[in-house]
Amino acid sequence: MSILRRLNLPLHLVHRNHYRRNVTSSAAASIRHEPAVWTTAPLSIVEPAAESLFHVTVDLSDSPNLAASHTRAGQYLRLRVPDVTWPTFLAIASPPKFAHTRGAFEFLVKSVAGSTAEALCRLRRGDVVELSRVMGSGFDIGRIDPPEKFHTVLIFATGSGISPIRSLIESGFAARKRSDVRLYYGATNLRRMAYLDRFNEWESSGVKIVPVLFQPDDGWIGERGYVQAAYTRAKQISNPSSTGAVLCGQRQMTEEITSILVADGVSGEKILKNF
Numbered sequence: 001m002s003i004l005r006r007l008n009l010p011l012h013l014v015h016r017n018h019y020r021r022n023v024t025s026s027a028a029a030s031i032r033h034e035p036a037v038w039t040t041a042p043l044s045i046v047e048p049a050a051e052s053l054f055h056v057t058v059d060l061s062d063s064p065n066l067a068a069s070h071t072r073a074g075q076y077l078r079l080r081v082p083d084v085t086w087p088t089f090l091a092i093a094s095p096p097k098f099a100h101t102r103g104a105f106e107f108l109v110k111s112v113a114g115s116t117a118e119a120l121c122r123l124r125r126g127d128v129v130e131l132s133r134v135m136g137s138g139f140d141i142g143r144i145d146p147p148e149k150f151h152t153v154l155i156f157a158t159g160s161g162i163s164p165i166r167s168l169i170e171s172g173f174a175a176r177k178r179s180d181v182r183l184y185y186g187a188t189n190l191r192r193m194a195y196l197d198r199f200n201e202w203e204s205s206g207v208k209i210v211p212v213l214f215q216p217d218d219g220w221i222g223e224r225g226y227v228q229a230a231y232t233r234a235k236q237i238s239n240p241s242s243t244g245a246v247l248c249g250q251r252q253m254t255e256e257i258t259s260i261l262v263a264d265g266v267s268g269e270k271i272l273k274n275f
Contacts, residue, residue: 036132037132037133038080038130038131038132039060039063039066039130039131039132040128040129040130041058041059041060041062041063041066041128041129041130041131042058042059042125042126042127042128042129043056043057043058043059043123043124043125043126043127043128043129044057044058044059044104044125045057045106045125046120046121046123046124046125046127049108049194049195050187050191050192050193050194050196051191051192052110052111052192053108053109053110053111053160053192053194054108054109054111054120054121055106055107055108055109055194056106056107056108056109056120056121057104057105057106057107058079058104058105058107058129058131059103059104060099060103060104060105061103061104063131064103066131066133066134067099067100067103067104067105068099068100069133069134070092070096070099070105070134071096071134071138072096072137072138072139072140072171073095073096073138073139073141073164073167073168073171074091074136074137074138074139074164074167074168074248074272074274075091075092075134075135075136075137075138075164076089076090076091076092076134076135076136076164077089077090077092077105077131077132077133077134077135078090078131078132078135079107079116079120079129079130079131079132080116080129080130080131081116081119081120081123081129082127082128082129084116084119086116087116087130087132088109088115088116088117088120090107090109090117090163091107091108091163091164091167091274092105092106092107092134092163092164092167093106093107093108093163093164093166093167094106094166094167094170095167095168095170095171095172096167096171097171098170105131107163108160108162108163108166108194108195109121109160110159110160138164139164139168139246139272139274140272141168141173141272143244143269143270143272144173144244144270144272145173145174146174147173147174147175147177147178148177149242150178150242150243150244150270151178151179151180151238151239151242151243152178152179152180152181152237152238152239152242152243152244153173153175153178153180153181153182153243153244153245153246154182154184154231154237154243154244154245154246154261155168155181155182155183155184155207155245155246155247156183156184156186156227156228156231156245156246156247156248156249156253156254156257157183157184157185157186157227157247157248157249158185158186158187158227158248158249158250158253159186159187159192159249159250160194161248161249161250161274162185162194162195162248163248164248164274165183165185165246165248166195166198168246169183169202169205169207170202170205172205175205175206175207176205176206177206178206180208180236180238181206181207181208182207182208182209182210183202183207183208183209183210184210184212184223184227184230184231185209185210185211185212185227186211186212186213186214186226186227186230186249186253187211187212187213187214188213188214188215189213189214189215189216189217190211190213190216190217190220193211193213210222210223210230210234211223212224212225212226212227212230214226226253227249227253227257228253228256228257228260231257231260232260235264237264237265237266240264240265240266240267241265241267243261243265243266243270244266244270244271244272245257245261245266245270245271245272246271246272246273246274247271247272247273247274248273248274254273258271258273
C-alpha cells in the first residue's frame with residue numbers, strides 16, 4: 001500500500017507541488033574570516049510547499065560554477081534579498097545532480113514573521129536574489145558505507161529539517177541494498193508536512209517513511225508526539241554495530257536522539273548530523 005494511501009490524505013495535499021537553521025560557532029567563524037562573494041540570480045519558482053513553508057527555486061543557468069560547487073547533500077549557503085539587511089541561511093533541498101543537470105538550486109523555506117525568509121517567500125518569479133558560496137561538508141555517507149556492512153540506517157528530521165534529508169534521499173545512498181532504512185519525519189500536523197507528494201518515490205527507493213505528528217487532526221492513526229519517542233517505541237535494531245543514523249532538526253531533538261542511539265550501542269561516529 002502506498003504511503004499516501006496509508007496517510008489518508010486529502011487530494012489537495014496529495015497533488016500540491018511542493019530552514020531556518022542554527023549555524024554552529026565554527027561555521028560562523030569561517031564566515032567572518034572569509035570575504036563574502038555573492039552571485040546574483042533570478043527566482044524561477046516561489047510557491048507553497050505546506051503551511052508556513054515555501055518551495056523556492058533559484059535559476060543558476062548563468063552561474064554554472066556555483067551550481068557545480070554543490071557536491072554533497074547537507075550543504076547550505078546564505079541568501080540575500082533586496083532591501084533586507086541580513087542574509088538567511090538555507091540548506092539546499094535539491095540533490096547535487098539537480099544543480100548539475102538543471103542549473104538550479106531548490107530550497108524549502110520556513111516563513112517566519114519579520115525574517116529575511118519571510119521577505120524571500122513574498123518574492124515572485126523573475127525577482128533577483130544574491131547567493132553566497134556553497135558551505136559545509138554535508139553528510140559524510142562514507143562513514144556508513146558500504147551498505148553490506150551497515151544494514152540499518154535511521155533518519156530523523158523535523159519541520160524544515162526535512163530539506164537536506166530530501167537532498168540525501170534523492171542523491172541516493174544505496175537504500176535498496178540495506179535491509180532497514182527508516183525516516184522518522186516529525187511535523188505539527190499534515191498541513192505542515194512538506195514533500196508529501198514525494199513520499200511514494202522515496203519509499204520506492206528503499207526508505208520506509210514514519211510520519212510523526214505532534215498535534216494531529218482527529219482520525220490520525222499514525223505515530224504521535226516527538227520523533228525520538230516514536231523511535232523509542234519501535235526500536236528494533238537487530239545489530240547496533242551495523243547501524244548508522246542521520247539527524248536534522250532542532251538541537252534538542254538531535255542531542256536526545258544521539259543519546260538514545262548511543263545507549264542502544266550505535267557508534268557516535270556513525271551518527272551524521274547536519275547541524
